[in-house]
Amino acid sequence: MSACVLSRGWPLALLCLLLAWTGPASAVEVRGANHLWLDEHTLLVRLDIDMRLPAVLEDALANGVTLEFEADARLEHSRRVGRDTLAAETRRVQLQYFALNRHYLVTTVADERMDLKPTLGDALELVARRLGRLRLTDVPPSVRTSPGELELAARLVLVYSALPLPLQLDAGLRGDLTTRQEWLRWPLGED
Amino acid sequence: MNQSFPGLRGFPWGLLGIGLLFALLLTSLVVMGNAAQDQARFEQLFLWLLVFHAAILVVLGGLIIFQLVRMAIQYRRGVPGSRLTLRLVAVFMLVAVLPVSVVYYFSFKFLNEGVDSWFDVRVESALEDALELSRSSLDLRVRQLATETQELMAELEGVSEGLVPLALNDYRRQVGAQELTLVGSNNRIIASSTDSPIRRLPTPPDSDVLMRVRPEQPYSRLEPRSDGSLIIRVVATTSSRRPGSENRILQGIYPVDPRMSALSLRVQDAFADYREFAYLRGPMIQGFVFTLSLALAISLMAALWAGLLVARRMVRPISDLVQGTRMVAQGDYSTRLAVQRADELGFLVQSFNTMTRTLNEARDEAERNRRLLDAERAYLESVLQHLRSGVLALDGSLRLRTANAAASEILECDLQGGRTRVMSELGDDCPLVAQFFEAISDALVRQEEEWSRQVVVFTRTGRKVLMTRAVWLPTSGSSRGLHAIVFDDMTEFLKAQRDAAWGEVARRLAHEIKNPLTPIQLSAERLSRRLGKVLEGADREVLDRATGTIVQQVEAMKTLVNAFRDYAQAPQLERAAVDLNQLIRDVCELYRDQDGRSRVDVTLDPALPPIQGDAGRLRQLLHNLIKNALEAGAGTDGMEVHVVTAYLDDPAGPHIEMRVTDTGPGIKPEFLERIFEPYTTDKPRGTGLGLAVAQKIVEEHGGLIECHNAESGPGGAVFRIRIPVEHGPVVHEEPA
Numbered sequence: 001m002s003a004c005v006l007s008r009g010w011p012l013a014l015l016c017l018l019l020a021w022t023g024p025a026s027a028v029e030v031r032g033a034n035h036l037w038l039d040e041h042t043l044l045v046r047l048d049i050d051m052r053l054p055a056v057l058e059d060a061l062a063n064g065v066t067l068e069f070e071a072d073a074r075l076e077h078s079r080r081v082g083r084d085t086l087a088a089e090t091r092r093v094q095l096q097y098f099a100l101n102r103h104y105l106v107t108t109v110a111d112e113r114m115d116l117k118p119t120l121g122d123a124l125e126l127v128a129r130r131l132g133r134l135r136l137t138d139v140p141p142s143v144r145t146s147p148g149e150l151e152l153a154a155r156l157v158l159v160y161s162a163l164p165l166p167l168q169l170d171a172g173l174r175g176d177l178t179t180r181q182e183w184l185r186w187p188l189g190e191d
Numbered sequence: 192m193n194q195s196f197p198g199l200r201g202f203p204w205g206l207l208g209i210g211l212l213f214a215l216l217l218t219s220l221v222v223m224g225n226a227a228q229d230q231a232r233f234e235q236l237f238l239w240l241l242v243f244h245a246a247i248l249v250v251l252g253g254l255i256i257f258q259l260v261r262m263a264i265q266y267r268r269g270v271p272g273s274r275l276t277l278r279l280v281a282v283f284m285l286v287a288v289l290p291v292s293v294v295y296y297f298s299f300k301f302l303n304e305g306v307d308s309w310f311d312v313r314v315e316s317a318l319e320d321a322l323e324l325s326r327s328s329l330d331l332r333v334r335q336l337a338t339e340t341q342e343l344m345a346e347l348e349g350v351s352e353g354l355v356p357l358a359l360n361d362y363r364r365q366v367g368a369q370e371l372t373l374v375g376s377n378n379r380i381i382a383s384s385t386d387s388p389i390r391r392l393p394t395p396p397d398s399d400v401l402m403r404v405r406p407e408q409p410y411s412r413l414e415p416r417s418d419g420s421l422i423i424r425v426v427a428t429t430s431s432r433r434p435g436s437e438n439r440i441l442q443g444i445y446p447v448d449p450r451m452s453a454l455s456l457r458v459q460d461a462f463a464d465y466r467e468f469a470y471l472r473g474p475m476i477q478g479f480v481f482t483l484s485l486a487l488a489i490s491l492m493a494a495l496w497a498g499l500l501v502a503r504r505m506v507r508p509i510s511d512l513v514q515g516t517r518m519v520a521q522g523d524y525s526t527r528l529a530v531q532r533a534d535e536l537g538f539l540v541q542s543f544n545t546m547t548r549t550l551n552e553a554r555d556e557a558e559r560n561r562r563l564l565d566a567e568r569a570y571l572e573s574v575l576q577h578l579r580s581g582v583l584a585l586d587g588s589l590r591l592r593t594a595n596a597a598a599s600e601i602l603e604c605d606l607q608g609g610r611t612r613v614m615s616e617l618g619d620d621c622p623l624v625a626q627f628f629e630a631i632s633d634a635l636v637r638q639e640e641e642w643s644r645q646v647v648v649f650t651r652t653g654r655k656v657l658m659t660r661a662v663w664l665p666t667s668g669s670s671r672g673l674h675a676i677v678f679d680d681m682t683e684f685l686k687a688q689r690d691a692a693w694g695e696v697a698r699r700l701a702h703e704i705k706n707p708l709t710p711i712q713l714s715a716e717r718l719s720r721r722l723g724k725v726l727e728g729a730d731r732e733v734l735d736r737a738t739g740t741i742v743q744q745v746e747a748m749k750t751l752v753n754a755f756r757d758y759a760q761a762p763q764l765e766r767a768a769v770d771l772n773q774l775i776r777d778v779c780e781l782y783r784d785q786d787g788r789s790r791v792d793v794t795l796d797p798a799l800p801p802i803q804g805d806a807g808r809l810r811q812l813l814h815n816l817i818k819n820a821l822e823a824g825a826g827t828d829g830m831e832v833h834v835v836t837a838y839l840d841d842p843a844g845p846h847i848e849m850r851v852t853d854t855g856p857g858i859k860p861e862f863l864e865r866i867f868e869p870y871t872t873d874k875p876r877g878t879g880l881g882l883a884v885a886q887k888i889v890e891e892h893g894g895l896i897e898c899h900n901a902e903s904g905p906g907g908a909v910f911r912i913r914i915p916v917e918h919g920p921v922v923h924e925e926p927a
Contacts, residue, residue, distance in 0.1 A: 063470030064463035099466075100326055100421075100459045101413045112417035115397075122399070164467065166475035 028053065028069065030156045030184055040141050043087065045073045047132040047154055051124040057158070058120065060167065061104075066096040068109070068162035071131035074153040075139060075188070083151070087136040092159065093127050106130065131156065150188035212247065212493065244485050251492040258499045271517070272510025276502045283498025287491055295487050302479045310469055322462045325455040329413050329447065333423050336445050337411035339366055340425040344409075344441040347373060348429055352381060359384040369422065370444040376437040396426045396442050404440060406430040413447070421447040421455060508536040512543055524551035581657075585674040587666075589614050589635055592673065601657065601680045602627055603650065622842035623648050623655075627678075631659060635674055638663045646678070647895070649843050649913060654895040656682045686890065693869070697756045705752045708745045715741035754880045757811075758869065764891055768801040769809060771847060775834050778813040782821065782832070789821055789830035796837045798920035799847055804892050812888040815881040816851045816910055822874055823908065824855035838920045839913075846894075846915045853907040857900040866898050889914065 032048040049071070053061070061067055075087040092109035103116040104123030108130055117123035134154075160168060262280070265273040343362050350358045355373055363371045363384040372383040372393040378401075383393040396404075404410045409427035416422055423445040428438060447455070511528045518526040524547050528540045572595075575582050581598030583606070585591055590613050594606035604621030614632075618625030626648040634642045643660040659678040666672045719738035726734055772795040782791045817832055824830035835850045858866060858873070865871050867886040870879035882898075889896040894914035901909050 060470065064465075064467035065470065097463070098415065098459070099322055099462055100329065100415075100455055103412070105415065107417075114415060114417060116412060116414055117399075164471055166471040166478045 028156060028158060030071070030154045033073075033152055033154050033184070033186055035152055035188065038135075041137060041139050043075060043136040043139055045089070045134045045136060045152065045154065047071060047073070047134070047156070049128040049132050049156055051128045053120075053124065061095065061097055061120070064097060064099075065164060065167065066094055066162070068092055068094045068159040069127060069131060069156060070159050071134060071156050072154065072183075073134040073136060074183075075136050076151045076153050076185070078149055078151055086150075087139045089134040089136050091131050091134055093130045094162075095123055095127055151185045152188050153183045153185045155183045212251070216244075216247070216489065216493075241482070241485070244489060248485065248489055248492065251489065251496055255492055255495050255499065258496070262499070270510070271513030272506040275509060276499075276506045279502035279505065280495070280498045283502065284491075284495055287494030287498070291487055291490050291494075295483065298483055299480060302476055302483070306472060306476050306479070310472065315465060315469070318458070318462045318465050321458045325458045328451065329421070329423075329455055332447065332451075333411045333413055333425075336366070336423050336443065337409040337425045337427070340411075340441060340443045341407065341409045341427040343371075343443070344427040344429050344439070347439065347441060355382040356384065366443070366445070368443045368445045370442075372442045374440045374442065381439065393442075396424075396440065400424075400426050401440065404428050415456070419453075419456065420449065421452040423447060505536075508532065508540050512540065515543055515547070519547060519550065524554050579679070581676075581678045581680075583674075583676040583678075585614060585635065585676065587638075587672040589632075589674075591617065598678070601655070601678065622844075623650055625842070627657065627659075631661070631676070634661065638665075638672070638674075645681070649895045650915075654682065654890065654893070655680055656685055693755070693758055697752075697758075700752045700755050704748060708748055708752075712742050712745040715745070754884070758880055758884050758887060764805040764808060766803045766805060769804045769806045770799075770801050771809065771849070772796070772799050772836060774806060774809055775813060775836065775849075778810060778817065779834060782817055788828050789824065789832065791817060791821075791832045791834070794833065794835045796847075798838045799836050800838065800916050800918040800921050802847060802892070802914055802916050804914070808888045808891065812885050812912075815885040815888075819881050819885075820851060820853035820855065820908070823858075824853055825874075827855065830854060838916075840920075844915055845917075845919060846913050849912045849914075851910045851912075852901060855907045857906055858898065858908050863898065863900070867896070885910075 029050055030047050031050050034046050034048075036044040036046070038044050053067075057067060070090060070092045072090050073088065074085050076083040076085055094105075094107045094109060096105050096107075097103075098105040098116060101116070103118050104120055106115045106117060106123050106126045107113065115126055117126055262273060262276060266277060343366070346362075347355060347358060359371045359373060359382050362368075363386065368386075370383065370385040370387075370393055372395065373381040374395050375381045378395045380393060380395060385391070385393065396410075400410055400412075404426050406429050409425055411423065411425040414422050414424050425443045425445065426440060427443075428440045430438075446452075508528070508531070515526045515528050526547050527544050530537050530540050530544070532540075575593070575595035576597075578595055578597055581601045582593070582595045583591065583598050584593035591606060591610055594610070596607070599606045602621060602623045604617065604624050606617070606621075606624070609617050609620075614624065614628045618628050627646055630646040630648070631644070634644070639661075641660075641662050643658070646657040646659050648655050648657065657678045658681045659676065661674055661676040664673045664675060715738040719734060722734050723731060775793055775795065779791045779793055782789075813834075817834070820832045821830065831854045833850075833852045835852075837848045839846055839848050862871060862873050867882050869883040871883075872879035872881075886896050889912055892914050894912055896913075897911045899909055901907050
């Protein structure tokens with residue numbers, strides 16, 4: 001996978017393009033997904049997320065760098081050319097080391113919900129749990145009548161622009177600090 | 192060729208581009224400087240500026256590559272000014288690279304050492320100590336609250352479920368907790384008390400916490416809140432003393448003193464920031480180095496680009512001048528260069544334009560003169576071509592420069608097509624030219640200033656007498672030395688003149704001399720007859736002797752007059768095919784053993800073809816020559832006359848040659864040059880007309896007669912006669 005995060009940071013992506021850098025594979029990724037129609041307008045998506053940080057990110061985390069992850073899910077209608085996004089949901093979770101009690105602090109950006117975990121594994125599990133539940137609302141009602149053309153797309157990225165600037169540059173030059181996942185898609189079967 | 196720069200073509204777009212580029216860079220630096228005051232804004236703009244600079248770098252790189260490729264192509268093609276441009280660019284690059292490299296080196300060193308100086312072990316240690324202090328202080332409070340919560344839990348064991356809310360409320364007020372919640376099995380909230388005026392559902396401990404709680408070992412933890420405060424969460428439980436009763440868990444949430452909380456969080460943030468800062472030291476230096484390198488690259492590329500443009504701008508007048516010079520060298524004097532500068536180069540361009548203008552005018556003038564000269568030359572050529580006289584012009588090396596049509600006609604050679612050839616070479620193809628050149632070459636070689644001579648050449652149709660006059664025009668200025676040779680074919684003229692002269696002589700002789708001779712002779716005879724009868728003895732002898740002498744001399748005078756008449760007689764040749772060999776045999780037979788003291792023998796070429804001639808005249812020719820030879824050796828014993836004939840086909844054409852040689856004393860040198868002139872003889876009894884008549888007969892037959900003394904053998908005179916023939920040699924078949 002390539003090394004640049006496009007969301008809110010396409011200037012950096014341009015820079016990365018200029019530098020023609022291709023980074024190593026990341027273990028922070030969505031492995032699978034399942035869904036559940038809560039009602040005709042709401043689709044609950046559960047993502048199977050693999051949260052294994054690269055050593056360099058663990059090192060950065062231990063040294064006070066706050067990591068921010070973003071999970072995106074989309075309900076798409078595939079056409080002959082291109083796709084229409086029918087509904088989308090994004091969730092961001094921050095992970096940082098809380099030095100006062102030597103715990104890891106997991107914060108959901110949207111509601112500022114904070115949780116402390118004594119180990120990094122617990123914290124990453126919590127992050128995966130927080131990111132892995134997305135609720136797609138305002139789905140057009142006609143969608144469910146033609147499920148064969150529907151696709152569920154998801155991805156997980158490290159929010160690059162949330163990193164400290166020197167780390168962004170370093171990541172842009174070295175490419176091993178960033179994680180980025182292309183969109184994964186699954187056909188949405190009829191329930 | 193760039194003749195002019197109308198409109199905006201001469202506008203310095205490149206310099207304008209450089210100006211705009213530097214303005215953009217300056218603006219970006221100002222923006223970066225302002226943004227540096229605000230970290231968030233700096234981080235927001237930094238990447239944009241980075242991308243902007245990278246884009247400029249790419250654009251500059253593209254422009255430079257384009258210019259370099261263009262320059263390389265021009266260099267390879269040898270376009271004027273390309274080498275100078277290359278050198279100037281190299282100098283610009285060198286001048287730019289040296290200071291920038293020095294700045295880069297010291298900046299790099301300063302960055303590494305400067306950033307390292309920001310980090311101090313003592314500061315880090317102090318921060319760690321402060322954090323540890325906060326941590327200890329908070330731990331103490333956490334442990335205290337854990338103990339209190341455990342004790343509270345123990346007290347709640349004895350309180351019935353109905354009174355638990357009241358008890359929790361009392362206890363909460365006592366310990367100053369934000370919230371106390373008693374949870375039963377399956378996370379069932381038994382009772383809860385909170386200090387918030389707004390009733391809300393208490394948050395039960397999560398499963399992770401529940402798994403960590405043990406009887407008598409409460410779980411306690413310091414937790415941050417989103418409002419920036421700290422709380423202490425304590426979860427305690429006891430082992431149930433009553434069988435069948437459910438396990439109860441008490442969760443207490445206690446606020447941390449705001450000041451303590453703020454200080455602790457501040458210490459923790461500062462510690463985290465410092466750790467992060469220290470951690471980011473490497474990437475930060477790399478970022479600075481990267482930015483510095485980017486700036487360096489932009490500076491170098493901008494310098495290179497500026498160098499290219501400035502060099503091109505500087506060299507353009509020079510390359511225009513070189514191109515213009517080439518055009519002038521190719522003969523294009525209309526080249527004008529645009530004067531774009533007011534400096535020395537502009538003056539140079541202006542001078543070039545003045546020079547080309549002057550050259551153009553001079554060339555026009557030269558062209559006018561050339562046309563005038565051509566017209567004069569054409570006129571002269573026309574005059575020369577229409578001249579009856581042959582005209583030749585030879586340079587100092589005797590190379591033909593000019594020849595007119597009459598010269599070609601007289602010398603029977605295409606001389607006009609043989610211009611620039613040496614005369615000796617032309618002689619190989621043209622026999623007359625060879626003879627003519629041989630006759631005058633001594634005067635040409637000596638480069639006599641002015642001379643004239645009569646040249647006799649032998650042609651297929653006979654001899655030609657060429658009256659030749661020449662002038663040597665020595666080298667003067669740019670014109671080289673030249674022989675101007677004019678010659679006329681005087682053959683017919685001389686012949687006519689001579690015929691007329693001798694005709695007049697004959698007429699006068701007949702009139703003045705011959706007419707009185709007969710009366711004189713008759714008178715002498717009458718005297719002899721009349722007085723012979725009267726006189727006797729000695730008188731009679733005197734009379735007979737005197738009248739005999741008169742009659743004899745009169746006869747001699749008649750013979751002389753007849754000889755003149757024969758010589759002056761207009762040629763009335765009765766041409767017919769004559770076998771010359773046979774004619775020679777007949778004539779020589781008459782002289783064979785005539786007096787026993789001389790001998791005439793012949794050597795005849797059997798291949799001799801017949802000639803078209805007058806047999807009588809040719810017989811007289813032979814008589815005259817043999818008689819002349821015999822008279823030359825009169826009184827000499829063993830006198831021999833040898834007649835030889837031969838057929839020759841040399842460059843002068845086919846002809847027969849007859850030689851008459853004798854063994855006499857030869858011809859005196861003073862007579863040799865005028866031996867064929869009438870009345871020239873060294874013999875006491877000769878009339879002086881025999882050889883003149885012989886020459887006349889030869890010339891009547893289109894031949895040539897020459898005379899010289901034999902240089903070897905017994906000596907004597909040699910007469911060589913050449914008469915042209917039309918037919919080839921007679922072929923005699925050998926008997927089988």
